[in-house]
Amino acid sequence: GNSVTQMEGPVTLSEEAFLTINCTYTATGYPSLFWYVQYPGEGLQLLLKATKADDKGSNKGFEATYRKETTSFHLEKGSVQVSDSAVYFCALSRSNDYKLSFGAGTTVTVRA
Amino acid sequence: GAGVSQSPRYKVAKRGQDVALRCDPISGHVSLFWYQQALGQGPEFLTYFQNEAQLDKSGLPSDRFFAERPEGSVSTLKIQRTQQEDSAVYLCASSRRDRGSTDTQYFGPGTRLTVL
Numbered sequence: 001g002n003s004v005t006q007m008e009g010p011v012t013l014s015e016e017a018f019l020t021i022n023c024t025y026t027a028t029g030y031p032s033l034f035w036y037v038q039y040p041g042e043g044l045q046l047l048l049k050a051t052k053a054d055d056k057g058s059n060k061g062f063e064a065t066y067r068k069e070t071t072s073f074h075l076e077k078g079s080v081q082v083s084d085s086a087v088y089f090c091a092l093s094r095s096n097d098y099k100l101s102f103g104a105g106t107t108v109t110v111r112a
Numbered sequence: 113g114a115g116v117s118q119s120p121r122y123k124v125a126k127r128g129q130d131v132a133l134r135c136d137p138i139s140g141h142v143s144l145f146w147y148q149q150a151l152g153q154g155p156e157f158l159t160y161f162q163n164e165a166q167l168d169k170s171g172l173p174s175d176r177f178f179a180e181r182p183e184g185s186v187s188t189l190k191i192q193r194t195q196q197e198d199s200a201v202y203l204c205a206s207s208r209r210d211r212g213s214t215d216t217q218y219f220g221p222g223t224r225l226t227v228l
Contacts, residue, residue: 013161035218043116044155044203046217089154098143098207099168100217102154 002027006090006103012091013110015082016102021075021106023090033057033066034071034100038087047075047088080110114138116220119203124226125194133189133223137206144187145168145217146179147203148169159186159189201225 007022025031035047049059062077073090078105086109090103117136125131137144143162148157148171155180158177160168163184172179176195181187191198201224 044205046216046218051215091154098160098215099145099148099157099171100155101157104152104154110136 001095002092002101003033004090004092004101004103006088007106008104010107010109013108014015015112016079016111017110018076019075020085021082021088021090021108023073023075023103024091025071025073025090025093027092027101030068030097031094033064034091034093035062035064035073035075036089036091036102038089038105044089058087062091080108082110082112084108085110114172116204116206116218118220118223120223121221122136122224124228126228127196130192130194131194131225133188133202133225135169135187135204135206135220136203137185137187138208138218139185141206141218142210143207143215143217145179146187146189147205148173149201149203149222151200158189158202163219173224191225194225196227196228199225199227201214 003026032051034049036044037047048059050057050066056065062073087105089105091100146158149155156170159179161181176192178190201222203222204220207215207217
């Protein structure tokens, strides 16, 4: 079946530090890959996505590249801010499906 | 425009009670999803509607769980004879088109159910 494994947290960083959250997946076919973010007190929202191999999704300074050879979709940001403190979820959906399969989430805290 | 809304935001039930959770999707969205999120975990798929048709209910954990979307807009997730293991956040999401893996799912704030 489909599954997503992401780096366990919590992760604590200082402002302007570099952030990486690892995500690997198992799926048949060619899934689409997503990063969702949940800010404190808010609902899940899409951060970025990539629909085919070698695509790079980007938004709000975050980037992730769809690597089929390593079945990975790692999230990166070069300089984090306090406002990036949130829970980040990696997810996938298969090309002929619509359900999202989520990882367990990684809690990120950025300190001033 | 308005996003996905859910009510109630919090629900406390005694074991054995029935509960009903409501989802108002974004107007005009064809697809509607329910997910269950246990504490410290990612959301798990429960069921999917395309308009009023429930096309996939493979994620419903037992026959105590029932969902409907009779007019293709508002949806209700009902849990009968609640058990403690039903305690979780129930998330609703909608998307504009029918099945399409790249279509963005917009999530509501969730209903936190606590079964005592």
